[in-house]
Amino acid sequence: MSEKRELQRQGFINFLRTIQKAGLPVESLSDSDKLVASGLVDSLAILQIVMYLENTYGINFSVIGFDPEQLGSIGNILDLIEREKP
Amino acid sequence: MLFDLSVGNLIEPVSGRRWDQPEISGQVTRRIARFQKYGLAPKDRVFLAFGNRLEFFAELLAVWRLGGCAIPIDSRLTAFEVENLVRAAAPGLAVVDDETPADIIQTLSAAGVRVILTTDIDAHESSASFIHMDSDALILFTSGSTGDPKGVVHTHRSLRARWMSLRDHLGTAAFRKTLCMLPTHFGHGLICNSLFPWLSGQDLYITQPFRPDLVMRLGTLIDENGITFMSSVPAIWRLALKLARPPQLGTLQRVHCGSAPLSAHVWEDIRRWTGTKNVCNAYGITETGSWVAGLADADVPAEDGLIGQGWGAVIQVLHTNDTSRTLEPKDRCAPGQSGYVWLNTPAVMKGYFQRDDLTSQAVIDGWFMTGDIGVLDDQGRLVLRGRERDEINKGGMKVFPSDIDAVVERFDRTNDVCTFALDDLIYGQNVGIAVVLQDRSDATICALYAWMKSHLSESKMPMRWWIIDEIPRTSRGKINRDSVKAACQDLVPLDLPGILGRAAS
Numbered sequence: 001m002s003e004k005r006e007l008q009r010q011g012f013i014n015f016l017r018t019i020q021k022a023g024l025p026v027e028s029l030s031d032s033d034k035l036v037a038s039g040l041v042d043s044l045a046i047l048q049i050v051m052y053l054e055n056t057y058g059i060n061f062s063v064i065g066f067d068p069e070q071l072g073s074i075g076n077i078l079d080l081i082e083r084e085k086p
Numbered sequence: 087m088l089f090d091l092s093v094g095n096l097i098e099p100v101s102g103r104r105w106d107q108p109e110i111s112g113q114v115t116r117r118i119a120r121f122q123k124y125g126l127a128p129k130d131r132v133f134l135a136f137g138n139r140l141e142f143f144a145e146l147l148a149v150w151r152l153g154g155c156a157i158p159i160d161s162r163l164t165a166f167e168v169e170n171l172v173r174a175a176a177p178g179l180a181v182v183d184d185e186t187p188a189d190i191i192q193t194l195s196a197a198g199v200r201v202i203l204t205t206d207i208d209a210h211e212s213s214a215s216f217i218h219m220d221s222d223a224l225i226l227f228t229s230g231s232t233g234d235p236k237g238v239v240h241t242h243r244s245l246r247a248r249w250m251s252l253r254d255h256l257g258t259a260a261f262r263k264t265l266c267m268l269p270t271h272f273g274h275g276l277i278c279n280s281l282f283p284w285l286s287g288q289d290l291y292i293t294q295p296f297r298p299d300l301v302m303r304l305g306t307l308i309d310e311n312g313i314t315f316m317s318s319v320p321a322i323w324r325l326a327l328k329l330a331r332p333p334q335l336g337t338l339q340r341v342h343c344g345s346a347p348l349s350a351h352v353w354e355d356i357r358r359w360t361g362t363k364n365v366c367n368a369y370g371i372t373e374t375g376s377w378v379a380g381l382a383d384a385d386v387p388a389e390d391g392l393i394g395q396g397w398g399a400v401i402q403v404l405h406t407n408d409t410s411r412t413l414e415p416k417d418r419c420a421p422g423q424s425g426y427v428w429l430n431t432p433a434v435m436k437g438y439f440q441r442d443d444l445t446s447q448a449v450i451d452g453w454f455m456t457g458d459i460g461v462l463d464d465q466g467r468l469v470l471r472g473r474e475r476d477e478i479n480k481g482g483m484k485v486f487p488s489d490i491d492a493v494v495e496r497f498d499r500t501n502d503v504c505t506f507a508l509d510d511l512i513y514g515q516n517v518g519i520a521v522v523l524q525d526r527s528d529a530t531i532c533a534l535y536a537w538m539k540s541h542l543s544e545s546k547m548p549m550r551w552w553i554i555d556e557i558p559r560t561s562r563g564k565i566n567r568d569s570v571k572a573a574c575q576d577l578v579p580l581d582l583p584g585i586l587g588r589a590a591s
Contacts, residue, residue: 017583021547022535025587043298044481044512047325051511066329068302 008081011056012074016040019048031075046071053077057085089249089285093147096140096284097291099265099311100300105140113141115211117148123208124179124200128153128216131225133180133199135168135190136161137270138294141204143284145181150223150242153216157225157237158271161186165193166541167231172197174235175225175439219243225439226273226372229477229486232493232541237439238273238372248375248433249282251398255382260340260364261288265308265316269295272483273372274345279317296481301325308333317342317368319482320349321513323356332359340384344368344377345482346514347470353388369393369468373454375433379468391460391470399431402453403462407474409450419461424471427458476567478506481513485546487567490519493541497534499524502557506567506574508550519548520574526553532589535582551580 001009009031016026020040029038036043049071053059059080070080096105105113126132132149134142134156142158149156157175159168168190180194183204194201223245225237261283268275275295284290291311293300300307304326307313314337318326323343338360343353348367357365366384370376379401381394395401403425404417419425430453437445448455457475460468478485487505494503502522510516523530531553538547552574560566 020583021549022551022582022586023539025583025590027587028590044296044321044325046298046302047328047512050328061329065331066302068299 005078005082008078009074012052012077015049015052015056016074019045029074031078032073034072035074036072049077053081057081059084089246089281090287092287094284094287094289096143097289097311098140098293099291099307100293103140105144110144110147112211113144113207114147114151115213116207116209117144118151118214119208119210119212120202120206121148121152121154121179122212122214124202126152126154126179128218129221130154130179131175131177131222132156133172133175133177133194134158134271135180135186135194136183136204138266138292139183140292141183142270143280143290143292145204150217151214153214153218153221155222155225157227158276159227160269160271160543162543162545163190163231164541164543165189167543169193169197170231170233171227171235172199175227175237217242219246222436224277226271226276228273228372228484229489231543232489234441235439236441236444239436239439240277240375241436244375244433244435245277245281247398247431248277248377249285251431251433252278252282252377253286255397256340258283258286258288261286261315263289263291263312263314263337265291265293265311265313267293267295267297267300267316267318267322268482273376274317274319274370274482277372278368278370278376279342283315296322298325302329304330305333306331308338309335312337314339315341317344319343319345320352321346321481323352324512327352327355327359330359333361336361338362339364341365342368342377342380344370346479347391350388350390350392357388367391367393369470371429371454371456373435373448374399374429374431375435378429378431378433381467389469393460393468393470395467396429396431398433399429401462401468402428402430403460403468404428407455407457409447409455412451413453421462421464421466424459424461426474427456427460427468427470429454429456478517479515480510480517480545483545485517487517490517490538490542490546490548493538494519494521494534497537499530499534504557504565504567504570505548506571508571510549516549517546518550518552518571518574520552520554520557520570522555522557523553528585528589531580531582531585535586550574551582552577553580 180199181202181204219242223242224240227237230236264283266279270276341360363385366380368377369379378399379393379396403419406417407426459472460470490505505519507515508518
């Protein structure tokens, strides 16, 4: 993993800690685990993730469109950041 | 059939299942035969422990035709909560579906309730017609699932009064294809979003509730099914406005938003997204059969808190919230003057189930004290200004702090507790909790968390926790939840995921 991606990952993990439900440590998730299905976040938290990506990386979902799968896991989200903000 | 001569079609747009009127009739009459086999008699109470699928509506009509009273319950309740509701309501039968958890079925059976799978129906059909207008038709438990349950009882007469009022004020044309994405154990979702259109002969499209994946493709769902009407809550709209493409075909004729405050800003955004100006901030309370006021013609400038006129209800704003004395003309606030919102409607509930004490605190001479604060403007329109009810409005679903406090107080290492509302970007409000524990060890906190998980449904679990030395109290020794919230917000919340993670490793 590149240093840049690792930093982005750490930033996103720190953000997840502020919105996650209590029962599951975020560290226990792999990058491919589903955020909602694992129980880490509420399904409506997807909106908070969108706002994080808009505010932190300037990704404009009204331009690129929205695909829930893109935000399904930590890995997918990091891929999205890399694609939109290389 | 019940309210009109025929019901509309029932459709699950996600699964593609569709029941037309002859199919619905057969589904109901076969369930009547099955309930008769189980000995369901008039006035018997039946839990419906599932919802938001075609079978739910067939079960409801079958129970009603046999003179029974239906009690739809939240399918996400814990076994502890279900056991508590069973103790209060004493249902003889419970209908479940294939997704009902095994521990819920076990709890119902252990309490002596006969459990029936909704798809387990008789091959032969039977008819019945034991509906009496003043018999109990519906009980909706709105709070107290962990302590003293508070169930709103509606009779067939009060429900019909609500539907008739809506028909008089809104007509049925705009409801020709109605979408319901709200839970069917919820007054707003069941009585008004679902039953009013469907029992008026309009088609009802029903989905599982609060499914973000569906909300994200709401525009497509509306276009593909030609939806003309839908209702929802602001939290769902915030998600749709951000993430769903708008509908393209212009089929929506009317949209309601309710169960939580609607800002003028979101109101206008919904109008732009839906393509109709006829977006209404519908004011509804389960005790009055939900939608009790709004704008029949909603093509007016959006205003924060603007509701509109009563739909089959007289609205008064009074200086008093005292239900222990007769109301008088001098209690009335002047136009523009803020006060307590009272409603007088034939759709008011019969009362709270076996809780005359609570009923008398809420209703006097047919007037229902809402607990909301508002004004009547110079056009006689209601504008809401706030609430005095002790509740947390989590995306339109009401969470009662006392329900959570009651569970935490029973944990053997709790000294004191206060649950309160937190501001939340998505839900509007979420649950925060301050607890005083005998010790702050990880083991005690983990044990408290486990205790709460086993007693509280997921929607009631706090989002933020504070372990503090003392719950601040007023000079009279009372807890002011707003003051506790203010005190906590200066402190660092508990890193509960970290503690649970350490304990698990």
